[in-house]
Amino acid sequence: MSLLELKDIKKTYLLGNSVWMKRKTVEAVKSVSLTLEEGVCLGLVGESGSGKSTLGKIILGLEKPDQGEVWFQGKNLYGLKSKELKELRRDLQVVFQDCYSAVNPRLTIREIIAEPVRNYEKLTTAQEKKKVQDLLVTVGLCPEDMYKYPHQFSGGQLQRINIARAIASKPKLIILDEAISALDVLVQVQILNLLADLKEAFQLSYLFISHDLQAVNYISDRLAVMSSGEIVEWLDDMEQLERLEHPVSKKLMSSVLPPYLGLGSGTKMIY
Ligand SMILES: Nc1ncnc2c1ncn2[C@@H]1O[C@H](COP(=O)(O)OP(=O)(O)O)[C@@H](O)[C@H]1O
Ligand SMILES: [Mg+2]
Structure with missing residues (x-):
């Protein structure tokens, strides 16, 4: 199959x-x-x-x-x-070309990455924070980046964040x-x-x-x-x-x- x-x-x-x-x-x-x-x-x-x-x-x-x-x-x-x-x-996840319009500018990176996780997993606040930090490190960013907003990143960094969000739910296909x-x-x-x-x-x-x-x-x-x-x-x-x-x-x-x-x-x- x-x-x-x-x-x-x-x-x-x-x-x-x-x-x-x-x-x-x-x-x-x-x-x-x-x-x-x-x-x-x-x-x-x-x-x-x-x-x-x-x-x-x-x-x-x-x-x-x-x-x-x-x-x-x-x-x-x-x-x-x-x-x-x-x-x-x-x-089944997606990453589009326009990394800025793919994220809500008013949300912190932590909220942006945690959003798909919340749809599928019940985590405590501490577990969710750890998960977001781990995902940021996985895509080559720093754990502290989770407190920042999208406008504080370059296009390449923001695309890393979009990739972190895409892999957050452990998909099979992106x-x-x-x-x-x-x-x-x-x-x-x-x-x-x-x-x-x-x-x-x-x-x-x-x-x-x-x-x-x-x-x-x-x-x-x-x-x-x-x-x-x-x-x-x-x-x-x-x-x-x-x-x-x-x-x-x-x-x-x-x-x-x-x-x-x-x-x-x-x-x-x-x-
Ligand atoms: N929502 C839409 N309404 C009308 N035409 C569309 C729409 N989306 C795409 N098209 C047309 O369909 C064709 C294929 O578009 P698209 O799939 O975006 O191509 P690509 O991604 O290869 O550049 C194009 O001619 C485009 O203008
Ligand atoms: Mg296209």
Whole structure:
């Protein structure tokens, strides 16, 4: 049984709200099926507008597909009762690109990280404090940071906090939607290394969504290339990167800087 299985997912958006004219539609996701196994990072790469985020939102239940099924841990997410869904959603977390809008600016870091924990665990105040402190250390921050507010952190630090919140409920799968794209290059590498370490330490699976093939190559075990709402090419072994054939894959490859071509997912970048 796969951890995640998408079966023939379709999603069309209606554009505009004109009463007089026929409304235009955009087929964001046309017919996507994929599987993701436990402990694997699947890179989902594609140009802007190719439907990557829509697919991520459908998995997270933030958008409803017009057609198709999302199976997670052997259960159809769109056929569950709310109690069952709440239990299962604990194992499915997300980190988005915009680290600042992902957090409530009026809450302390302690409250931000503790929030998902409170949904699933009954902890004493002392236990919760210890848990938040441990999570901060796990993502490379200081225990005292829990008393601060989001505006006191850089983008990279705040993304570490979002990652701490994502791993707080001990999930099985984290969807990372352009999670490092807004950060500067050196910070991107640090966060990628953190994600790689956490994947090993907690046997996590990732759906790593990005327009940046270089970052995807760095962290992924498998690769899916998306274009115009469809998966146009698959790679089961990142060592085969140079064998990508589809024109979109080639275009994404051409934006990868030469020294990193052909790097395996376990290879550290050198700057
Ligand atoms: N809520 C929405 N309403 C209308 N169109 C949307 C909406 N969300 C996405 N789209 C359109 O669907 C297509 C795929 O978008 P998206 O999934 O965000 O792509 P990506 O994440 O690959 O950049 C784009 O053409 C986008 O404009
Ligand atoms: Mg997107």
